[in-house]
Amino acid sequence: MPVPVGDPVAYPFNEAAGLELSARYARAQRADGLERVRLPYGEPAWLVTRYADARLVLGDPRFSRAACTAHDEPREQPGRVTAGIGATDPPDHTRLRGLVAKAFTVQRMERLRPGIRALAEGLAQDMADSGPPADLVESFALPLPVAVICRLLGVPEADRALFRAWSDDAVSSNAAEQVAASMRELSAYMVELIAEHRARPADDLITELIEARDVEERLSEAELVEQCMGLLIAGHEATAMLIPNFVHLLLDRHGGLGWLRDDPDRIPAAVEELLRFVPLRTGALAARWATEDVEVGGVLVRAGEPVMVSVGAANHDARRFTTPDTLDLGREGNRHVAFGHGVHHCVGAPLARLELQEALRALALRMPSLHPAGEVVWKRRSLVRGPHTMSVGW
């Protein structure tokens, strides 16, 4: 039965500042069918907010990401940022993903744990030594994931000041020209870095991808550059925002970090719950287009129509999580979709988990009395929510 549809409603629902989940989502979850939404740019789309529907759309091959190239993609930013691997379907997707998946498995990441632990403790110690107050973002949350992804890829850490602004633009709603210029600069930077690695191969992921291109011809030169850019951006933006978001919530609602120092075994479960709880994005994941008619949440989505999934809403679906709006740091069976689901499930999830666990552990050990030293200043034009600066004392 077709559901009568009114005009699409304006989306995204969440405010850029803060970490609140808009109440509109719970309403959409309780209502019949799916809502039609209109983003600032591109086609109107169906919005999926329920957990079961989210897993259906993200995990079903009848929904295509590659179709974005043939459509005016619904989006929050005026320009379009090529999403590389994220804008492909199998078999292209499988080929590109296979090249990097093995570099980021749980087992490979566990071998990095001692190094990442030392890095996190070192940063926390430097912060402690220089005395309060400090900006948690600048002195800890950003340098940790940047250093880790730089070492893995083979990007000089000293170039952080260079690529930081370009990278931030990729996940912002800044003017189309500015974002396009940043992407050109980042791409030119990567081309140069790849040339250097061709001349001097090293034990890093850029070298590995160059081999896959030059020896095995498994990807094109353009794909090689895109893959490296994508990993550099995706490899630190979300993690750098989640660290201060997690700390903010723990200080705000959980009386600080002392309990983590006393009981570090609780850190992995706490990280999973924080991942579930934080609606990181202002909006939804990139749209998927139905390649045939598919019923989703009581609506017949027609072939050619786009569907957007809010993982933040799905993670607060009362049908799947008991007391979803309570931060329960020991929650069991916590199969959230913060890393997505299906073929595009975050390839960096094992690394992100490891970094988030070690970040909390290092802060809890070195500065258990960490506390706010002023108001959080939130990012304004970012699609990934989190503090611009967060002043802390100890």
Add this chain to the structure above:
Amino acid sequence: MRAVPVWRTTVDRDRCMGSGVCVALAASLFVLDDERSRAPVEFVAPDETVLDAADSCPARAITVTENGRVIGPRD
């Protein structure tokens, strides 16, 4: 008569983190059960997709063997 090679697929459910990658790649070979993957048919005719799934699994939870020899995930 030459024996037709048969592949055996197993999923280590303790390792599986329920990403849904394998199921989305090959719905006939993997199902999510209680939000974790399993291979409903253990023995299958050789099929590249099952190796792709093993390669793509972020938890390295999928193992493919041929006559007891591990052939996936590929390195």
